[in-house]
Structure formats: C-alpha cells, structure tokens
Amino acid sequence: MHPFNLQPMEITSAKYVISSATYKQCPAPDRPEYAFIGRSNVGKSSLINMICNQRGLAKTSSTPGKTQLINHFEVGGKSQTRWFLVDLPGYGYATVSHKARNNWSNIIESYIRKRENLVCLFVLIDSRHDPQQIDLDFINQLGEWQIPFVLVFTKADKNKPAVTPRNVNAFLSALSDQWEVPPPYFVTSAVEKTGRKEILDYINDLNKGFRKL
Ligand SMILES: Nc1nc2c(ncn2[C@@H]2O[C@H](COP(=O)(O)OP(=O)(O)OP(=O)(O)O)[C@@H](O)[C@H]2O)c(=O)[nH]1
Ligand SMILES: [Mg+2]
Numbered sequence: 252m253h254p255f256n257l258q259p260m261e262i263t264s265a266k267y268v269i270s271s272a273t274y275k276q277c278p279a280p281d282r283p284e285y286a287f288i289g290r291s292n293v294g295k296s297s298l299i300n301m302i303c304n305q306r307g308l309a310k311t312s313s314t315p316g317k318t319q320l321i322n323h324f325e326v327g328g329k330s331q332t333r334w335f336l337v338d339l340p341g342y343g344y345a346t347v348s349h350k351a352r353n354n355w356s357n358i359i360e361s362y363i364r365k366r367e368n369l370v371c372l373f374v375l376i377d378s379r380h381d382p383q384q385i386d387l388d389f390i391n392q393l394g395e396w397q398i399p400f401v402l403v404f405t406k407a408d409k410n411k412p413a414v415t416p417r418n419v420n421a422f423l424s425a426l427s428d429q430w431e432v433p434p435p436y437f438v439t440s441a442v443e444k445t446g447r448k449e450i451l452d453y454i455n456d457l458n459k460g461f462r463k464l
Contacts, residue, residue, distance in 0.1 A: 260328055260331065260451045260452060260454070260455040261328050261329070261451075262302070262303055262304065262326055262327070262328050262451070263327065263328050263329055264325075264326070264327050264328075265303035265304075265305055265308060265324055265325070265326045265327075265336070266308075266324065266325055267308065267322070267323075267324055268323040268324060268325050268335070269322075269323050270319075270320040270321065270322045270323075271320060271321045271322075271323070272320055272321075272358070273321075273358060273361065273362075274321065274358075274361050274362040274365050274366050276321075277321060277323060277362075277366065278323055278335070280366065280367045280368035281368070282332060282333055282334050282335060282368065282461070283332065283334045283335070283368060283370045283454075283457065283458050283461040284334065284335040284336075284337060284366065284368045284369050284370060285334065285335070285336055285337065285369075285370060285371055285372075285373060285454055285457075286336075286337035286338075286339055286362075286363075286366075286369060286372050286373065287299060287336070287337065287338055287339060287373045287375060287403075288339045288341075288342070288359070288363075288372055288373070288374055288375065288389075289341060289342070289374055289375030289376060289377075289386070289403075289405075290341050290342055290343040290344075290375075290377065290383070290385065290386065291315035291316050291340075291341030291342065291343060291344040292313075292314075292315040292341065293341065293375045293376065293377050293405055293406075294375060294377075294405040294406055294439075294441055295309075295318065295338055295339065295341065295375055296309035296310060296311040296318055296338050297309075297311050297405075297441035298375065298403065298405060298439060298441055299324065299336055299338050300441070301439070301441040301444055301447060302336070302447055302450060302451065303324065303326060303336070308324065309322065309324070309338045315341060315344045316340070316341065316344045318338055318339065318340045318341065319340050320340065321337060321339060321358070321362055322337065322338040322339075323335050323336075323337055324336045324337070324338070331455070331458070332458045332459075332461065334454065334458055335368070339359060339362070340355060340359070342355065342359070342385065342389065343383075343385045363393075363396065363398055364396055364398070368461075369398075370399070370457050370458075370461060371399045371400060371401060371454075371457060372393065372398055372399065372400040372401075373400070373401055373402075373403050373450075374386070374389065374390060374393070374400050374401070374402050374403070375402075375403045375404075375405050376402055376403065376404050376405065376422060377404075377405055377406055378404035378405060378406055378407050378409075378410055378414075378415045378418055378419065378438065379406060379409055379410055379414070379418070380418065381418065381421055382418075382421055382422045382425040386422075387425055387426065390402075390426065390434075391429050394429065394430065400434060401434055401435045401436060401437065401453070402422070402434050402435070402436035402437070403436065403437045403438075403439055403446070403450070404418070404419055404422075404436060404437070404438045404439065405439050405440075405441070406439075406440065406441075406442075407438050407439060407440045407443075407445065407446075408440035408442045408443045408445075415438055419436065419438065423436070435453070437449050437450055437453075
C-alpha cells in the first residue's frame with residue numbers, strides 16, 4: 252500500500268454552490284455526491300459544518316424547518332476528487348401544512364431517485380430517542396427504491412454514555428424486521444466533533460469507486 256493511503260482524508264476547501272428547488276436545477280452530475288437527510292432539527296446542517304470545519308457554511312437553527320431547498324456544497328482536498336455534499340430539508344416537521352409536506356415529498360423523492368451521481372444517502376437519526384416510526388418508514392421506503400444509504404446517530408454529546416449504544420441497538424433491531432443485513436452506521440457529535448474522520452474515510456473510499464456516468 253502506498254504510504255499516503257494511511258493519511259486521513261483532509262478537506263482543504265468547502266464552498267456553497269447553489270440552492271435548487273428541484274433535482275433538475277442541481278449542478279451537473281459530474282462528481283460523486285453525498286446527501287444528508289433526516290427529521291427536522293436532527294442536525295444535518297450542523298454535521299455538514301462540522302465535517303467541512305466551517306461554522307456557518309450551512310445555515311443551522313434551533314427552530315425546525317430551517318433548511319429549505321436542495322443545497323449543494325463543493326468539497327475538495329489536496330489531490331483528491333472534488334465531491335458534492337448536499338443539505339436537504341428535514342422531514343416530519345409537524346407544523347407545516349399538508350400541501351407543503353406533499354411538496355417536500357415530491358421534491359425529495361425525485362432528487363433521491365433521479366440524481367444520477369448520488370453515491371450514498373446519509374440518514375441522520377437523533378441518538379437521544381427510541382426508534383421513531385417516521386425514520387423507520389423513511390428507511391424502508393429507501394429499500395423499496397433501492398437507494399444506498401448509511402445511518403448517522405447525531406447529538407451523542409447529549410447522552411449519558413450507555414444511552415447512545417442502547418438507542419443504536421434498538422434502532423438496528425427495529426430495522427431487522429425488514430432488513431436482513433443492518434446498514435453501516437456512524438455516531439456523531441457536532442459539538443465534540445466526533446465521527447468526522449470515520450465519515451470522511453468512508454466518503455473517500457466511495458469516491459475512489461465513482462465512475463463518471
Ligand atoms: N448538542 C448538540 N446539538 C446539536 C448537534 N447537532 C445539531 N445540534 C443543534 O440542533 C439544532 C438543529 O441543528 P441543525 O443542524 O439546524 O438541524 P437540521 O437537521 O439541519 O434542521 P432543519 O434544517 O430544520 O431540518 C441546533 O440548535 C444545533 O445547534 C450536536 O451534535 N450536539
Ligand atoms: Mg438544516
């Protein structure tokens with residue numbers, strides 16, 4: 252193995268590209284793309300900032316429903332493929348109207364199913380809670396659509412040590428009704444910056460397999 256392969260992947264630049272109302276407006280699908288999805292307020296935008304080491308790159312808020320539209324960020328490192336990181340609006344935001352929710356579903360469904368360079372979807376789950384039906388339903392839907400995904404259990408800093416593994420196991424066990432093999436997962440804290448290297452290494456590996464379509 253080349254010794255450089257032992258170096259962790261480091262990001263040297265991350266910049267906002269564009270916000271799109273539909274997948275058709277997204278940038279040319281000429282590089283690998285990873286999108287973050289999950290319930291409103293689960294910490295998608297915060298995790299993007301943590302990964303890119305740039306506070307304020309993706310807009311965060313303590314009020315759910317902050318991220319609207321499909322937000323593309325271009326990320327790159329020294330002598331590495333450039334790739335897109337995508338911040339998506341959250342699901343399960345109770346106070347939005349039925350119409351707005353349908354609109355969200357349509358936008359997200361077509362983005363997820365039609366975006367040709369989407370290599371992997373990162374589904375964020377709040378590590379503080381028992382398995383939530385809305386997350387399980389969304390993941391089972393991904394199975395029907397055959398979309399590659401991994402799980403990210405967020406906000407681990409808010410838990411006492413035993414709670415995160417307990418909730419992770421409960422979630423994987425709830426999935427085992429529908430899934431023979433559990434998906435890969437990561438545990439993160441945007442506050443303590445944990446889980447960053449693991450996610451970047453995973454993305455770096457997938458980048459190597461990306462072929463221009
Ligand atoms: N303690 C702690 N708080 C976090 C973490 N990640 C996010 N938060 C907080 O959770 C709230 C929501 O974070 P966002 O990153 O805006 O969540 P989002 O999933 O992008 O939300 P929407 O765009 O509304 O769907 C903010 O107040 C963040 O500061 C974390 O790892 N630890
Ligand atoms: Mg957000």
